[in-house]
Amino acid sequence: MSPFGREMLKHAMPWLVMAGLLIVWEICCVAFDVQEIILPRPSKIFTVFVARFDILMLFCWDTLWTTLLGFLLAIAFGLLLGLAIGASPFVYSGLYPLLIAFNAVPKVAIVPILMIWVGVGALPAIITAFVISFFPIVVNVATGLATIEPEMRDVLRSLGATRFEILTKVGIPRAMPYLFASLKVAITLAFIGSVISETVGGNRGIGFLMLSAGARNDAPTTFAGLFAIAIMGVLMYAVCALVEKRMTRWAFRGEIVG
Secondary structure, three states, X not given: OOHXXXXXXXXXXXXXXXXXXXXXXXXXXXXXXXXXXXXXXXXXXXXXXXXXXXXXXXXXXXXXXXXXXXXHHHHHHHHHHHHHHHHOHHHHHHHHHHHHHHHHOOHHHHHHHHHHHHOOOHHHHHHHHHHHHHHHHHHHHHHHHHOOOHHHHHHHHHXXXXXXXXXXXXXXXXXXXXXXXXXXXXXXXXXXXXXXXHHHHOOOHHHHHHHHHHHOOOHHHHHHHHHHHHHHHHHHHHXXXXXXXXXXXXXXXXXXXX
């Protein structure tokens, strides 16, 4: 196969795999006569998705903006705290164990507490998206700073560089690939956080729509909501991968695997 053919096949593989899975899903539902309330056929889900597209987009927009806002807050605070932890051994020893302990707490358990504190609505979803996507950013930024070789630090100090100059001119550029790698993970986690909040006690968003559909035994709408979340997650992941490729091209000798 020619290099062009291999490149085309590489880009077509996700679509081919997805189409194959949907075909197998459809065949199994028909062959085993699976009830729609248990597992609807992909063709039925697609029909509902098209018929209720306007409603789905309305609820998806609520989920999208709360997720993005929580994600942007996680980037800002995660970057600052990651730089502090990576640059200072004292901050690392003081805060890192607390971050690990907090990350071990199931995020679904804090949603009812948030609703007591701030009420029902978009704010608990924003906070949950922030909390669940915050930790990977902190860890990866701190890890990126930790990859600076001690020899390089010694050389820079011998040339008169201050700790701040080492951090800004070497540490932050070195941490950029780690940061963007964490963003691709964090954006998908942010969607999980916002949907969890909407499902547990929200009154808007795609999670609330799925919960309402489940209460009516409307499985096709529930699965259409799942597909909508998956599409939004893939699109935002692709945006992060594109920005990564533009911003950190210098750090990779070959093509970035997004």
